[in-house]
Amino acid sequence: MIKGVSVRRGGFVNTLSGRFLALTVAFVMLAEVLIFVPSIARFRADFLTLRLEKAQIASLAQLAAEDMVTPALEKELLANAEVYNVVLRRDEVRQLVLSSPLPKPISNTFDLREAGPWELIRDAFSCLLEPDDQIIRVIGYPVQSAGLLIEITMDSKPLRSAMLDYGGRILLLSALISGVTAFFLFLAVQRLIVAPIRRVVNHMTAYAEAPEDGRRVIEPTASVVELRDAEEAMHAMQTQLTGSLRQKERLAQLGGAVAKISHDLRNILTTAQLFADRIEGSADPMVARAAPKLVGSIARAVALCESTLAFGKAEEAAPQLREVALAALAEDVAEGEGLAGEGTVTCLIEVPEALRIYADYDQLFRVLSNLVRNARQAIDATGTEGSIEISAGETGAEWWIRVGDTGPGLPEKAREHLFEAFQGGARKGGIGLGLAIAAELIRGHGGRLELARSDADGTEFVIHLPKSIEANT
Template structure:
């Protein structure tokens, strides 16, 4: 029983019964008041008929007939006012003093309801006087005296009938509403819950995605929202699985590639001692590039183990880093179609992880260079930087063709935000993650036919990443 009461159907059944009973109570109060008024008016009418019969006989009736007339009228005394004369037409002994007087000619609805409730709950037999207007204009006023107990018994009998009828109506209404709500709401809700439970058992199975079928608008909207959520979740789980598989493969490749690059780095170290001036100049760049490649492989391995370290923050000159990025991309521009510009103040010192920031800027510049090269026209790439009171900012802009609509929509989403044909959409996603690791943000300022511009903001106040690295500007 308790389980049923805790269900939506059980509680709805109880609430329906309670509210219907409350409505019946609101109907009962004016009904009992109306019943009392009709009861008293009927006594006045009968008393008037009895008094007219007495007056027709010139007031000469036997005590036995007078008693019979009063008994049939249900009153003790009858006073009739005719032609400005107040006359006691019928009378009998009154067992006790008159308790109160009710004038039906002036009583308002509130007065009738109040008096009816007072008499309904008063267990004592009172003598009351009732004043009213005679019917058919047979006088100016009629008064009767009667006992309240018979009227109260009649009111209680009427109230019990009303209560029983209300109870039957309440139960029938509650049952009808119960079955209607169960059919229209509870069953569809249980069906929706069943779909959710079934989907939860195998969320990768697209066949378990719900198909909206409810006829009720609100439930239909809930099913459509659930379908959209399930489709997104199924796609995300599939993508996560592919990423996990890809991560395993990348970890293996990075492990072998790191060993290869380490060997190449040893040979590059020897190239610094070459007598060839060109080789001597290129050797530091080569060593730096190999070092970054080795660090990238090690970072990839750490990421595959979910152990990627937080950024190592240190102060350095941003212009030097930007020049290294531009020099590396300028060497990759075999056709010299792109002009690289740097607008970074020489004395601008920032606090960040230089290796991670190099990866971010290199990715942005590489994307811009490849986009310009794809058009077959010359273009420019410019990196600018500055600072304000709370952050350092870096802008990377180009005069390329702009990003495709799909790339804008899923700009920082892995495998969906590719900005060029053949791209897999990982570069910007990784760059945004690296910038977020610094407590900053990477955002797209503009992208149209005049080119694309990204903004990097790095806060000057950062949270400590380890016990020795405290927040500082």
């Protein structure tokens, strides 16, 4: 089964659902990371701003009490503000309001007054990537316009710990959002895309097991436009294929029947040919004159049976090329088709008497007979008079033979598969084999048979026979 093969070739990861789930998680996480970067920078800025505010409150308490703040109280104010020193600038005077000894030198200074987004992001990640505790100086604006600036010194460790805790919570929340989003998208994809695709695959598998069963042709039901188009295209393809398989099966059966009939008919005609040979010795002048034509007709009927058997094997005898007087051949065809005398259908032969071509006489006779017979039947079907014209000529590279009629023209459907066996029948009740054999015989000569025109004024076929192999290449 196709489904089993998919699992063996890579499991869930290589399925459409698996890949969509992985991509969804990846893209949602990427979106969360893009949100995390500015948010962690903003968290750091807010943390430092809060320290500045606490330090400002402590310094205002010191300024309000003047000399009443003892060293112990000053130390408590600094501990509550979580800073070492507080400097206020008021009225252009820089004043160290609260102070205590620094455990180590100041490592870095950050000015929040005019820091842009990229600078805040850079400083935030610099803090996250620095594992050692440092003493940093932070400068900002006092709240409520209580001075020109405020400056503090503090440890970086509490800031880094708070940032790590905040970042961890953000990443955990991002992972949760990604998982929930991917899960619901996974269910949606399963229902809207994967399930219809699996249905199509199952239909393909079932159809492949018995393509001749019309019940297994898929019926389009998908609501997604693209999948609906795919199902409709598959429905049309399977319908056409099923019809073709049924037709091929019937043609195969018909071919077997035709082969048996042709085999038996050939034996009957062979017997008739033996009796016709005896008639040639008759003393009756009329019988003696008609006997050669009767023998020729039976011989051609035998050859036709043999060629039908060969066609069923996809084989056609190679042409035996010899010089042929085309005018005489055309007259024999007209006489063989009953067009030599008066009738509702007349045959006009415009072939130069001196024109000689190199071809297989019997095969060319079959081709012309088929074309003339089709033309006569088309005219007879109209119930009116008409004419058939056989003309010929030559150029430096080829001979051409034209067979035209004044019939009603070929139906559009017949023209689509004109030279295909059992497909291009132009006459009701015809099997469409004559033109296919005719085209094959002409191709055996290195030439081609083509439909020159077919309209309300009649139909015209043209045979092209090359004078040499090089002329046809």
